[in-house]
Amino acid sequence: MAVDTPKKVPFGVLRGLHVLVGYLLGIVLIFVGERLIGGQSSTRWILGGTGAVAMLVACMLFLIAWKRSDGERSRIEGLAALLSLGGLLALVLYLLGSDLVMGPAPVTRAKDAGVGLRQVLLVAWPILMVLSVLPLIFVQVSTASMGLGRGVEGSRVRASALSGAMTASLLCTLFLINAIAARKDVHRDLSYFKTTTPSDVTREMITGLDADTQAILFFPEYNDVLQEVCPYFDELKGLSERFTVSEVDRALEPDIAKEYRAARDGSVMLVRGKSRQKIDVGTSLDRAKRKLRKLDSEVQKALLKLTRKRQTVYTIIGHGERGADRVGGDDRSKLSELRKILRLNNLMVKNLGPVEGLASEVPADAAMLLWTDPSRPLFPGEASSLRAYLNKGGRMLITLDPESPAAPVGLLEFLGLSYSTDKLAHDHKYIPLSRSPADRYNLVTNAFSSHAATSVISRYSRHLPVLFPRSGSLDKAGKTNKKATFIVKSLDMTWPDKNADMTRSEGEKGGVFNLAAAVSMKIKMPEKPEDKKEEVKKENKDEKKDRPLSKKRSGAAKTAEGDQPEMRVVVFADTDVFADDYLGLLQVGPQGYPPNRILLTDVLKWLLEERQIGGVSTSEEDVKIAHTRAEDVTWFYVTVFAVPLFILGVGAGTRWGRGRKRRTGR
Amino acid sequence: MRSVWLIARRELVATLRSPLGFIVTALVLAIVGLLFNLRALGGGEKYSADVLAQFFYDLSGFVIVASILVSMRLIAEERQNGTIVLLLTSPVRDHQIVLGKFLGALGFMALLILITIYMPLLVMVHGKISWGHVFAGYLGNLLLASGALAVGTFGSSLARSQIVAVFVSAFLVAAMVMMWLMGRVADAPLDDIFANLALHNIHFSPFRAGKVHLRDIAYYLSVTGFFLFAATRMLEARRWR
Known part of the structure; x- marks a missing residue:
């Protein structure tokens, strides 16, 4: 390698580095003044001016060094001077593009801004600066490493300059690529999305249609959302001849759109006679995703509104009951979801308390009474009015709670039941919600009887464990002419926490406890005059015409078979089982079936004698992960111990095997 | 390219056979x-997508730490053992050495990341998550590993011992991760620059939520490319320093 020993050293190697430091300091001062301070403050001008002078002086010194040196060093100093001038030129370009020369930048949105001189200068100056300064640093470091007073190896310095230039070029290219990628960003959302499929309930509703029903899909011909909606309705249309599906492009068939008042694309219209129900989905897939995930429940809701006659459910109030809204000081979980399910089934929900005349009689149009978590006893006269209603074949759903002080003892005695407010707990089979000993009260059970009030849930009991948080227990009491069946029971080894210390003490014997009871009684009706019978028959016929999915009549209800009225009451030893916080908490299977909801719809079906009760639909919405304490322990040991120990074992085994092979030479 | 694969394979096998590999x-x-049990699953019921996002977030922290530990030995170990001369005088070019060693380490990190697949599968059994989300999360972690490994390779090329290499790499990676904090305290336009340079915050978050952005892929590939190039330049610097 040729080494040039100069006769003249313009300013020693260390001085060359000093000049570089001054040059870089100038850049930093300009940067601080322009980017961090900015505006019209004097500090900006002082820092900017000082920085520019420092750069200029450094450039002059590099030029002087170039002029004073000769041979190989002259070429090196010339390269350094050229690079420093490049940095100075970058500064000039910055000044030309700044507000000092071009004035304030117009306010435009980034995507609307075109490519003008300002934009070109904005990109050009930093590129030139990096391309000049980085190789300059490399050159100076390389020269310095050759030692003071020694000659310079031109090839080494040029290699370092090339290295610096390549690094700078790569840096600039990557910045540009990233800027373009950020501006023209393309993205894909791969998170969970799936359109629902029709649920069994919706399918049965379509199969049971007794009048022509039409689904009109108002979408443009080529639309992503239509591609998602079509398979859902294609599955339904083969189920009944009475159900037809048609696609309408509003632009091509404006008359149909006008006839059905479809003002927008992206909607589904369900039409039955003169009744219509509209479901808005939207035409943009991104926005429609939320609706498509629960399309089944929307269709079910619309179908129920089209096909079912409105009935009335009375909610008993005035005794500290738990309701759909939380009143001041009441920290019990609300029951708004329960009310929503009743409304979804076209049931009108009305209040019935002392003001509404509960003490005198239950209104004749009551399809069912709902009494949830009463905390005060009934007023005089109310108990007898309820008894009279039930004796006529009334329907009632009662939910009790161990934390409420007053259970309706009299009414329960009338039904042949007793209620224990000792909270039930289990040591192993519970849902950990608060990660505290209180979780033992969150019972799960899949012990259902084969009663009609648990017809669906008992069929799939293995897969549908119901959550009973903080439940009391029911038992039979005295002799009665009513038939009481315990439809839900706790799992074995459940124990009553009599002293409420959340741990099992002596005397708290484990066993199976009754969590819900279905009570029924056939009502003997007095003989009616012939003309009255005819009238009732006619009324029944008319009603059946109006209500294809309903087989019951209001007031004194009659069973489907034999036309003999029957009193039906279901009592739950827990109200939280249907409370908002717990009703949809457990979800099982890939479809996310909520067992507590299924139990509720089963019970409502039996009480109202409906073929179908809506409220359980397929949903592709994300589900909350709930698992039992036992599952928690399994997951913990598998993830924290089993797999890491397996890896360690395999690693250690392999090493030992190789070591043995080496030792034995085999 | 054959030389690159040879070095990569040798590096991967050496890491897998070393106690460091299976202990890490x-x-x-x-x-x-x-963390999956305590943070992702713990603290009450959570949506499966949230559990998965939390899992990928926690994993990313360990991916960064493991990348630094794995990369510390890449070049510094050769220097420490005196075998760098053999390597540099062998008929392979500097960039082939760097790329081969990096790919070997990346292969090991890919194995380490993918071996955690049983955790998303456990979530999948009980919840609703898409394979796309799982893919996005793992892609993000792999790209993050690639970026951190490249920085670590550069750190390893600067140092003469593995201990120094791990400190240099940890400092560089920490500085790049902390950029988002600087982005929060700095004023415009520096805030955007710092925030976009941050190794983890802005660019990793979409992946954990199941979103794949071209800009984030471009960023991680750029970081990888730049630091591998810088590491190559550091090896070559022996010619002019």
Whole structure:
């Protein structure tokens, strides 16, 4: 390698580095003044001016060094001077593009801004600066490493300059690529999305249609959302001849759109006679995703509104009951979801308390009474009015709670039941919600009887464990002419926490406890005059015409078979089982079936004698992960111990095997 | 290219056979498993997508740490053992050495990351998550590993011992991760620059939520490319320093 020993050293190697430091300091001062301070403050001008002078002086010194040196060093100093001038030129370009020369930048949105001189200068100056300064640093470091007073190896310095230039070029290219990628960003959302499929309930509703029903899909011909909606309705249309599906492009068939008042694309219209129900989905897939995930429940809701006659459910109030809204000081979980399910089934929900005349009689149009978590006893006269209603074949759903002080003892005695407010707990089979000993009260059970009030849930009991948080227990009491069946029971080894210390003490014997009871009684009706019978028959016929999915009549209800009225009451030893916080908490299977909801719809079906009760639909919405304490322990040991120990074992085994092979030479 | 694959394979096998390989893997799996139980699944019921996002977030922290530990030995170990001369005088070019060693380490990190797949599968059994989301999360972690490994390779090329290499790499990676904090305290336009340079915050978050952005892929590939190039330049610097 040729080494040039100069006769003249313009300013020693260390001085060359000093000049570089001054040059870089100038850049930093300009940067601080322009980017961090900015505006019209004097500090900006002082820092900017000082920085520019420092750069200029450094450039002059590099030029002087170039002029004073000769041979190989002259070429090196010339390269350094050229690079420093490049940095100075970058500064000039910055000044030309700044507000000092071009004035304030117009306010435009980034995507609307075109490519003008300002934009070109904005990109050009930093590129030139990096391309000049980085190789300059490399050159100076390389020269310095050759030692003071020694000659310079031109090839080494040029290699370092090339290295610096390549690094700078790569840096600039990557910045540009990233800027373009950020501006023209393309993205894909791969998170969970799936359109629902029709649920069994919706399918049965379509199969049971007794009048022509039409689904009109108002979408443009080529639309992503239509591609998602079509398979859902294609599955339904083969189920009944009475159900037809048609696609309408509003632009091509404006008359149909006008006839059905479809003002927008992206909607589904369900039409039955003169009744219509509209479901808005939207035409943009991104926005429609939320609706498509629960399309089944929307269709079910619309179908129920089209096909079912409105009935009335009375909610008993005035005794500290738990309701759909939380009143001041009441920290019990609300029951708004329960009310929503009743409304979804076209049931009108009305209040019935002392003001509404509960003490005198239950209104004749009551399809069912709902009494949830009463905390005060009934007023005089109310108990007898309820008894009279039930004796006529009334329907009632009662939910009790161990934390409420007053259970309706009299009414329960009338039904042949007793209620224990000792909270039930289990040591192993519970849902950990608060990660505290209180979780033992969150019972799960899949012990259902084969009663009609648990017809669906008992069929799939293995897969549908119901959550009973903080439940009391029911038992039979005295002799009665009513038939009481315990439809839900706790799992074995459940124990009553009599002293409420959340741990099992002596005397708290484990066993199976009754969590819900279905009570029924056939009502003997007095003989009616012939003309009255005819009238009732006619009324029944008319009603059946109006209500294809309903087989019951209001007031004194009659069973489907034999036309003999029957009193039906279901009592739950827990109200939280249907409370908002717990009703949809457990979800099982890939479809996310909520067992507590299924139990509720089963019970409502039996009480109202409906073929179908809506409220359980397929949903592709994300589900909350709930698992039992036992599952928690399994997951913990598998993830924290089993797999890491397996890896360690395999690693250690392999090493030992190789070591043995080496030792034995085999 | 054959030389690159040879070096990569040798590097991967050496890492897998060394106690460092399986001890780091077991340790990372145990800690990620613990965090999966405590943070992702713990604290009451959570949506499966949230559990998965939290899992990928926790995993990313260990990916960064493991990348630094794995990369510390890449070049510094050769220097420490005196075998760098053999390597540099062998008929392979500097960039082939760097790329081969990097790919070997990346292969090991890919194995370490993918071995955690049983945790998303456990979530999948009980919840609703898409394979796309799982893919996005793992892609993000792999790209993050690639970026951190490249920085670590550069750190390893600067140092003469593995200990120094791990400190240099940890400092560089920490500085790049902390950029988002600087982005929060700096004023415009520096805030955007710092925030976009941050190794983890802005660019990793979409992946954990199941979103794949071209800009984030471009960023991680750029970081990888730049630091591998810089590491090559550092090896070549022996010619002009």
